[in-house]
Amino acid sequence: MNATTTSGTIANRKAAGGHFGDRAFKWLTLAMALVIFALILLISFELAHGSRLALHQFGWRFLISSDWDPVNEKFGALPFIFGTLVSSAIALFIAVPISIATAVYLTELAPLWLRQPLIMFIELLAAIPSVILGVWGIFVMVPFLRQAVFPWVQKVLGFLPIFQGPALSGFCMLSGGIIVAIMIIPIITSVSREILRSVPGLQREAAYALGATRWEVTRIAVLSYAKKGLFGAVILGLGRALGETMAVTMVIGNTPQIVASLFAPGYTLASVIANEFNETTGSLYPSALFELGLVLLGVTVLVNATAQLLLKTFAGPAMKPQP
Amino acid sequence: MNKQILPLLGVVMLIGQTHAQTLINGAGSTFDYPAFAKWIEAYGQHDSDARINYQSLGSGAGQKQLLNQTVAFGASDAPMTDDAMSQAPGKILHIPVLAGGVAIIYNLPGSPKLKVDSDVIADIYLGNITKWNDPKIGVLNPGLSLPALPIVPVHRSDGSGTTFICSDYLSAVNPMWAKTVGIGTSVRWPNVGVGAKGSEGVAGQVKQLPGAVGYAELAYADQNKIPYAEVKNAAGNFVSPTPASVSAALANAKIPDDFRFSMVNAPGENAYPIAGASWVLVYQQQQDAERAKKLVAFLKWAVTDGQKISATLDYAPLPENVQRRVLDLIGSIKY
Numbered sequence: 001m002n003a004t005t006t007s008g009t010i011a012n013r014k015a016a017g018g019h020f021g022d023r024a025f026k027w028l029t030l031a032m033a034l035v036i037f038a039l040i041l042l043i044s045f046e047l048a049h050g051s052r053l054a055l056h057q058f059g060w061r062f063l064i065s066s067d068w069d070p071v072n073e074k075f076g077a078l079p080f081i082f083g084t085l086v087s088s089a090i091a092l093f094i095a096v097p098i099s100i101a102t103a104v105y106l107t108e109l110a111p112l113w114l115r116q117p118l119i120m121f122i123e124l125l126a127a128i129p130s131v132i133l134g135v136w137g138i139f140v141m142v143p144f145l146r147q148a149v150f151p152w153v154q155k156v157l158g159f160l161p162i163f164q165g166p167a168l169s170g171f172c173m174l175s176g177g178i179i180v181a182i183m184i185i186p187i188i189t190s191v192s193r194e195i196l197r198s199v200p201g202l203q204r205e206a207a208y209a210l211g212a213t214r215w216e217v218t219r220i221a222v223l224s225y226a227k228k229g230l231f232g233a234v235i236l237g238l239g240r241a242l243g244e245t246m247a248v249t250m251v252i253g254n255t256p257q258i259v260a261s262l263f264a265p266g267y268t269l270a271s272v273i274a275n276e277f278n279e280t281t282g283s284l285y286p287s288a289l290f291e292l293g294l295v296l297l298g299v300t301v302l303v304n305a306t307a308q309l310l311l312k313t314f315a316g317p318a319m320k321p322q323p
Numbered sequence: 324m325n326k327q328i329l330p331l332l333g334v335v336m337l338i339g340q341t342h343a344q345t346l347i348n349g350a351g352s353t354f355d356y357p358a359f360a361k362w363i364e365a366y367g368q369h370d371s372d373a374r375i376n377y378q379s380l381g382s383g384a385g386q387k388q389l390l391n392q393t394v395a396f397g398a399s400d401a402p403m404t405d406d407a408m409s410q411a412p413g414k415i416l417h418i419p420v421l422a423g424g425v426a427i428i429y430n431l432p433g434s435p436k437l438k439v440d441s442d443v444i445a446d447i448y449l450g451n452i453t454k455w456n457d458p459k460i461g462v463l464n465p466g467l468s469l470p471a472l473p474i475v476p477v478h479r480s481d482g483s484g485t486t487f488i489c490s491d492y493l494s495a496v497n498p499m500w501a502k503t504v505g506i507g508t509s510v511r512w513p514n515v516g517v518g519a520k521g522s523e524g525v526a527g528q529v530k531q532l533p534g535a536v537g538y539a540e541l542a543y544a545d546q547n548k549i550p551y552a553e554v555k556n557a558a559g560n561f562v563s564p565t566p567a568s569v570s571a572a573l574a575n576a577k578i579p580d581d582f583r584f585s586m587v588n589a590p591g592e593n594a595y596p597i598a599g600a601s602w603v604l605v606y607q608q609q610q611d612a613e614r615a616k617k618l619v620a621f622l623k624w625a626v627t628d629g630q631k632i633s634a635t636l637d638y639a640p641l642p643e644n645v646q647r648r649v650l651d652l653i654g655s656i657k658y
Contacts, residue, residue: 070482071505138519138527146532169475169532171517254480254518265517271480275520278353278381279482279508281407 047297050290053283062291068256070276075288077295079256083173083266084299087248088241090177090262095185096234102185103192108218119193126186134250137179142251145178146170150263165261169253173266176252180244184237191236195229196222228311235307242300245270269296344374345617351378351385351398354484354540355601358421358633359398362625365632369624373617382484382508389415389604395618397604400484401508402583414607417582418652419600420625422573422639424564425488426544426551427597429536430529431455432470438463440555441496441588441596447536448476449499450515455534463555477528477537480518482508488599489538492587496596538597541565542637556596557588568595569639578645582652598639608657615658622653 048055054062054075065076102122106115150167157163199222207221223230245268253265254275269292280286349359356379363375380388382399389397390411402417427444429437443460446452452459455469479486487508494501504510512518519525522543529537530549541564544551553561562568572594576586588596603622609615626649630640641649 067511069511070509071507071511135527138524139531143531166473168473169477169517169528169535171519171528249480249520250524254520255512255514255516257514267518275481275518276509277482279383279484281383281386281401281404281508 044294044297047290047294051287051294053287054291057284058288058291062288063295066256066258068272070280070285073282073284075285075291077269077292079258080267080269080272080292081295081299082258083176083252083256084242084268084270084296085303086173086262087176087180087252087266087268088238088303090174091180091184091241092234092238094178094181095188095237098181099185099188099233099237100192100230102189103196104218104223106189106193107196108222109214122186122189125182126190130183130244130247131250133179133183134247137175137247137251141179142170142175145175150174154263161260162262165259165263167263169265171251171253171265172263173252174262176248176266176268177262179247179251180241183244183247184240187240188233188237191233192230195226195233198229199225231307231311235304238303238307239300242303243270243296245274249274269293269299344372345614347373347375347396347614347618347621348394349375349377349385349396349398349603350380350388350394351604352382352400352484352601353379354382354400354423355379355398355421357542357636358629358638361632361636362629365629366621366624370617370620373621375621381482383482386604389606395605395614398601399604400599400601401487402602403604411606416605416607416652416656417602418605418622418626419578419582419584419641419645419649420603420622420629421601421633422569422586422598422641423601423637424541424566424569424572424595424598424639425485425492425538426541426549426564427536427538427554428526428529428544428549428551430531430533431472431550432533434550435464435467435469436550437467437552438555438561439552441493444554445493445497445500447474448478448493448513448515449503450513453515472534474516475532475535476516477519477525477532477535478512478516479521479525479538481520483522484508484599484601485522485538485540486510488587488597491585491599492597495585495588540637541569545637554596556594557590558592558594560592562593562595564595564597566634566637566639568593569598570642572596572598573600573639573645574642578648582649605656607655610658612658615656619653619656619658623650626650626653 058065058075062075062077064078066078067074067076068079106118110118146167146169150170154163154167203221203225204217207217212220248268249271252268252271254267254271255265256267256272257264273289273292277286277289280289356377359377363377366373366375382401385397385399386403386407388394390407392412403415408415427439431437439460440463443452443463446459453474455472455474460469487506490504490506490510493504494506504513517528519528522539525537525539526543526547526549529535530547551564553563556562571591572586572589575591575594576584576589578584582602584600586598586600605618626641626646634640
């Protein structure tokens with residue numbers, strides 16, 4: 001009875017249009033949401049406008065050409081697209097297991113006194129400026145990887161084509177991916193932790209009541225319940241990985257090429273824009289760099305859309321505990 | 324609130340009024356920035372009425388801003404192309420104000436003093452020489468026993484005047500380089516070695532990677548104590564990059580009347596071959612007479628007294644014969 005009356009009142013209020021304050025609030029929030037929309041439209045428009053010369057000159061060949069020759073004004077984006085996707089994939093491959101395991105430990109297993117300090121450290125990692133991380137990459141991470149890690153990887157996994165070829169300098173695709181992994185671990189961990197915390201305690205208690213072990217409770221009652229949210233956390237990390245610029249530029253070796261070996265230097269879309277935009281002269285060259293920006297936007301949208309699609313297909317409806 | 328701000332505002336305005344300064348904005352080359360920073364500081368004591376503002380945005384940006392007339396002067400490590408000059412609303416003068424050498428830096432066990440020539444440098448970057456014990460290097464360094472270490476050539480990945488000078492030199496001395504790579508602030512590097520961002524990136528990678536070789540402005544190599552090679556010049560002598568050897572190259576370089584010149588591989592016994600000038604770009608016909616007068620005075624000071632200051636930063640001072648022509652050029656600015 002009570003419920004009917006309440007919803008009736010709400011319906012009446014809606015019909016009457018609500019208070020002035022309510023309406024103003026609604027329009028204000030709508031305006032703010034539209035600002036974001038308009039900003040993305042504006043950015044897309046500016047990128048397309050800036051790249052019209054290159055679009056006109058190269059057409060679709062820009063996307064499949066591997067040539068990047070500023071002297072003779074021949075431009076193609078393929079090695080940069082390849083580098084962006086591969087370095088992001090490496091980053092996710094490393095960061096996702098670490099982040100989700102950390103989040104599970106923090107919410108399910110860690111003793112209470114340890115949680116806050118650990119969270120603080122993760123947040124500290126997120127606060128390190130990427131240029132500092134890049135310098136650390138040049139002087140600490142890369143020499144360490146080159147001397148201690150890569151030879152070992154080559155010995156154990158050298159039969160895979162991606163781990164063949166000499167790791168001469170250590171400035172390579174794999175180093176780029178690892179540094180991006182370090183940068184996206186905090187964001188995936190933090191978001192995953194919030195999601196796991198939002199799993200109702202009743203879920204866990206029910207599973208325990210059925211005699212499940214701790215691992216079974218985590219797997220069935222927590223992870224499975226939260227998988228859609230966790231997937232969202234990974235997508236947030238991926239978005240950051242695709243656009244990450246400074247630290248990657250400093251360790252990836254900046255060589256536009258498409259090779260199977262992860263020990264060979266690569267190049268990303270964001271890096272080449274950051275590297276070359278300052279000193280561009282003429283009109284076609286900056287236009288080609290603008291087009292790379294457009295391509296980066298396109299790649300980001302495509303990858304995100306694909307991820308959403310995967311989520312819909314495989315993860316099923318959200319927040320519904322499995323039997 | 325207002326009561327607190329108003330007196331403050333008054334003080335600010337008072338300061339503004341007592342110094343009726345002429346503002347001169349410039350933008351461009353990052354290579355020039357350390358010199359401009361010192362010049363501006365020193366010139367402030369010389370003429371406190373001129374306030375010069377220099378933004379180191381890169382040579383490309385310097386050219387663009389001059390073309391858009393948003394700055395009083397641009398600064399560039401590469402001369403403007405005919406195509407770019409044709410977009411300008413008036414005649415642009417190229418005033419050489421600084422010159423600098425590019426050092427070939429390397430990391431070898433024991434830091435021996437290395438000698439190289441143009442073919443060795445080109446072949447390393449083209450991927451034709453891959454080990455330090457290659458006979459082509461050995462024949463230039465008879466006293467040294469070089470290890471069988473792989474060479475990792477490091478280049479600038481960001482667009483830079485240093486790359487322009489280096490590729491200009493290699494194009495001048497190596498036909499293969501001229502044909503396959505060419506000259507530019509960014510070029511298509513053969514796929515050997517790695518690209519590093521900024522002089523600090525190149526120096527950092529060379530420093531921590533045994534077997535690496537790279538190139539950087541002389542000042543950068545000097546301050547970071549990275550060993551650099553003696554390079555064989557056009558006269559056949561092995562010369563170290565120093566302000567004096569770069570000045571010697573500038574004194575012998577062929578400079579046309581429009582001052583868009585290259586000084587790589589210059590003749591002269593003591594000339595260092597990998598060097599370049601940097602230009603201040605201004606319109607010959609100035610619009611604002613008051614500002615132009617101040618700008619001309621500053622430029623004249625920069626190429627005379629200013630050279631002593633920039634020399635302390637490892638820039639090569641303009642030799643006397645060049646200085647005279649440059650002063651005439653500055654004198655031709657009309658306002």
